[in-house]
Amino acid sequence: MKITQRMAKLAEYFALHPRWVLGLTLVLTIIAGWAAQQLPIHTSRQALLPQNTEVAQRFNDFLQNFGAASDLIVVLEGAPRSELESFANDLAARLRAEPEIGRATSRLDMTFFLNHAYLLLPNEGLDKLSALANNPIAIDGGLEHNLEKALNWSRKNSPSVGTDIELQTAEAGLNLATFFLEQWRRWLFAETVPEDLDWNRLLEKSSVGGMTDGYFASHDGGMLFVFVHPKNASGNFEHLGPFVDKVKRVSANLIDLSQTAGHTPPTVGLTGLPALEYEEYVNIRQDIKFVTITSASLVAMLILLVVRSLRWAALIFIPMGIGVLWSLGLALISVGHLNMITAAFIAILFGLGADYGIFTTSRIAEERRAGKPLLEAIGAGIGSSFTAVLTAGGASLLIFGALSTVDFPGFSELGIIAACGVLMILLSTWLVQPALYALLPPKLRVDSSPKPGLSPAASTKSLTGFPKLLSLTLVILAIGTAVFGGLKGFAADFDYDVLAMLPEDSQAAYYQRRMVEESDIQPEVIIFTAQDMDEARRINREAGKLKTIAQTQSLTGLFPEDADHRLRQAESIGETFSRSDYRKQLAELEHEGLSSTSFELVKAILANSTTIIDQAQEQAFSAGHVSLVESLENIREQLRAIAAQLKSDDPLSRARSESFLRALISGANDGLDIVDQWHQARPLIPEKLPPALRERFFANDGTIAVYAFPAKTVYDPDNLDALIQDVYSISPHATGFPTTQQAFAKAMVASFSRGTQLSLALCLLWVMAATRSPLGFTLAALPLLIGGGWMLGLMALSGIRYNYANIVALPLVMALAVDYGVWFSYRWRELKLHSPFQVSLTVGKAIGLAAGTSLAGLGAITLASYRGVSSLGMSVTIGLLCCLTATLVVNPAIGQLLDYKRNR
Incomplete structure (x- = not known):
């Protein structure tokens, strides 16, 4: 017995015992829902980075010894300098009293430095003072x-x-x-x-x-900076959120008190890596909530609008929703957590998962219109669509499975969770939908599209197909523009600027850019570590000579050799x-x-x-x-x-x-x-330093830190490469955000390239094995290849650059759009008596609805305030529209040219 027949029998069995099937489904769903509630979301950027690399290990070692590698920076401006200084001092004092704050620094303890000026002055200065003392004027x-x-x-x-x-x-x-x-x-x-x-x-x-x-100030003195260090250095939002919120609350309260006292309060802004991560998480969390609700609503409304049946919409939407919930429950076992990338992917699953339900219900409806009883129609529809759905779903599963093999955790975890999501939605479609259909069979509407197996004799000549010359021209033009687009797209620049992915009104990005332009202080700091003071002096001396370094901070001047x-x-x-x-x-x-x-x-x-x-x-x-x-x-x-x-x-x-x-x-x-x-004067030792200085520059194990502020933005790859090359020439053990940023960028781009190539190869091999014919493979694969080429070309022409969020767009488009060509290919072979146009009209409704559900979900993503997420939605939307056009317009012409039997 063929597998399609086995699936037909199995579907009939599920339809015959719907309550047992739905009861089992309810139990599994409750378990999955419980597991989903236990699923933690790792919000730290570190969760996206490979942890088994030397760069990550150095950074983690520093965090363990010193705490956070980057302070939250409170920027004060818009008031007289005296008011700024008074506000900065009051703010730092109030923050130090809060339990979430490790330390808050508005200025250096100048009394301490002046009392130890004999350690800092040049030898010539000390000699002149000595001469002035011994020979008074x-x-x-x-x-x-x-x-x-x-x-x-x-x-x-x-x-x-x-x-x-x-x-x-x-x-x-x-x-x-x-x-x-x-x-x-x-x-x-x-x-x-x-x-x-x-x-x-x-x-x-x-x-x-x-x-x-x-005071820490800009070049013109118009901005003062207060550095705030968290008590808990974890980058997870459960610690980061209360820390940043407390700084905001204390600042707001102090502004109110300042106004009440008749002073001019400054404008207060937050920047630094903690502020960036805070804004990033808050905006992505809001966007995920908005996008998930909006995409689910739009998908449901679209399905309801097209099929015009509440029952039919439920037959598509309920199995899909159950599959998504099962996939979240399985994520607790497979990965154990979500990160910022995988959490955002849930909305996309709604669009992807609806495709399978649309294809199967459309085939069941065709069998019912052909006069078969309900249970037999359910079995026949599931059985006849099984190969196509398995081919499409298997291709998507392999695409995501290929991503799970890359070294970049942000992609590999996405691959695992997305592959599990596809698998769960497929199982839910084959298990739950037959039972639901038996209980809630929708009413059939009169369908004017050609029926499977019936002669299209009544069709007019205008529905036979393209003229051969026009078909050939269309196919050549489509393939040519796809090749051109692919070459342009793969040559497009990558946007390494993380700040450009934040919302346009991002306060953290605004002040961070101003700090780079108007001061020698950057939130992204290079951190050198030394095991003794001699090494620290060497590092500080050599780093200060680098053109890529604007300023160094160390206490080596307080511990001179003499x-x-x-x-x-x-x-x-x-x-x-x-x-x-x-x-x-x-x-x-x-x-x-x-x-x-x-x-x-x-x-x-x-x-x-x-x-x-x-x-x-x-x-x-x-x-x-x-x-x-x-x-x-x-x-x-x-x-x-x-x-x-x-x-x-x-x-x-x-x-x-x-x-x-x-x-x-x-x-x-x-x-x-x-x-x-x-x-x-007495000898100075680290233990006698003020606590704020000692904790910043000396670890408990004796490690000494030297901080270096880059001279230029680290989000330009040329600047970053030059900086890291100089830094590692001084000390290969340097760490800090710029070093992890470079590793992050290289790992992501390399993983994208490898993962995309492997995904495409596995997808094509799977489709080739499943279709088992050159014509079937061509009709299934070419729309994906042509649409992908068009997508890359349109992105390049419209100025959409790759970034850390939308770089995964191409694999997503492959996983989402492979269904269109596969479904067209199988239906082409089933509707042998129909003209190319008639095939396109017959399958167009199902493919159009499937694409529409994906576009509805992705359309919601394009509205996200976080520009990284919205750029991903825009890129995938372009790709899906290109693949849909290639499937419904170019594919009939391809079939007409290659399927010579149909044309006779």
Whole structure:
């Protein structure tokens, strides 16, 4: 007995005992529903990455030792700098009190760094301080007397820049002079008197900018960044969600309090990898819920609209829904969880699963119209459609099964769950549908399409087929454009930008792009690990020289090789300064202030400054020191602007200049306070670091972390490759998001290429074995190949680039659209007496409805807010429309050319 006959008998048996079958189905469905409820969804990106690679192992080791590899970054802007700083400090303090927060940092502890400045200063700086301590400068006679001496010197002496002074010393002196002139000019021209000197301007010239106020800021200071570290470093949403929500809630509450107190609250935004993953999960979860409900509703409405029978719609939809639920239950056993990719695939199963029910019910209806009793018609319909449905379903199962063999877990798990889904829906169709049909047989409507086995003698000539020349032209054109489209599509660029897949209004993506453009800080950070301080120093030194690195962060400066020598020198400097009379001199200057006489002397000195600068520039130019010439020209401009303002007789000029003098004196006193403490300096060890610094840079096992911020976006493959090449040249043990991003991209693209090729090969071999004839194989396979080529070409022409979400579109189209050609091929051979057009009309309703259900589900996906998901829906929709057109328009012409018996 043939297998089709066995299936017919089995279907009749199920139809004869529907209650037993449905009772068993109910038990299995309840079990599957329970299992589906136990199915966890792994929301971390790490769940998509291969965990058996060296890159993943290094990253996991870092997470185990240090916690999260990326902080949530709170961006503050849109308020005066003082308000931003106050808000940042209050926010960090409030966050540190929350149980979900590991640490929150708004600024570095500058007191700690200043107290240990002897470890950070260049050796030349320490030597100058030592000389200043041992040979104190005496300021005798008061300010007026010393200004008179300076004026006399300016009239009689010429500078010696570039002659007997070392170039480095000259540059340092000019930088210092430029800084003080810039600050003086700032005092003169500001709307309100500045509160303090902006020491950042001086330290930036020494490559240690940001070390005075300690805030993490953009280049223009308009944005401040607060770094928040989670208590639980897991990337799963059960921990990530409450963490981000708490930061949002605390920020919102602080904004309300700030407004109530009459302050200007800043605009608050979140970015960094935790914010990206949070937005990604929230949007995908919302999209899955929306798409699942919408696609199921659209599929049901479409089926109901086309068949115009509630019972008929139930016969298609219920077995499909049961199969989907069974597949979720089986996923608990086969994979054990869902990830972001497999969770989104459930909506697609609704469209795919409906195809089989549509094909089988259409054949049962044909048998009933032919006059067969209900049970016999059910058996005959299931039996006659079994081979076609098995061929189509088997091809889809093999396509997804091929994906399960790739190394990229995101694809392999999709392959396993999708293959199980296809299998469960097939079993549900063959088991449940006959029983349901027996209980709920739909009423038959008059069908004007040709009946199987009947002569089409009444057909007009217009329904016989295409003219031969037109058929040949159509087929050649279809194949040619498909080949062209395939070549264009496979040559299309891949979009590696993860940010482009987020919603258009993504806050995290917006601020992340701005951070890359407007600061030296990126959320995507390279992390070097060292086993001792010597290695950490080497890494920090070499990484700082790379053009691909904008900035490094480490504590190696606090642990120099000559720390013991520096400690002894600092003790000596502190003790000597404590015995000096510098404080007395500063107190006298502050008491004296800037008198009218002193102010006039200052103006006279400024008037002589042009001649001095001219002579200095000539000497520097003669010595070939171009950089000194440029620095002197900058000083000239500053002096010119200050002199012009002082000559304007503005009454505020002297008051502002005196205020500037007092700011200088205050800064000098602060410096003396710090140096005085050095005589009590003690050796620094990691255990004595502030907790925030120690936890960030030192692990419990002694591993030392060095952080490096990329100079350019890591979502450009050329930038990323150059960065990783440089990074691994320094340390092959480096980790961080950019390293996993590169591995992620390479694994995904390689898996896509291998999986797609294997899927296509297995699909074609299966169809060839099932059809067992060149004509049957051609009619079944060519629509898929032609439609796939058209799809790739249209994607390339319309500018749709591959990304991490829609890269799986081609295998999905193969699995979804293989049904069309297979069903057409089997029906072509069954309807031997019908013309090509008549065959197309007969099978067109079933294939059109099957395609419509898939398009309904995918149409809902295109509406997703997460652009990665919507691009997948758009790509698959294009592919299905192309395959449907190839099946119903091109396939009749192919059959007409190849099936010469039918044409006689």
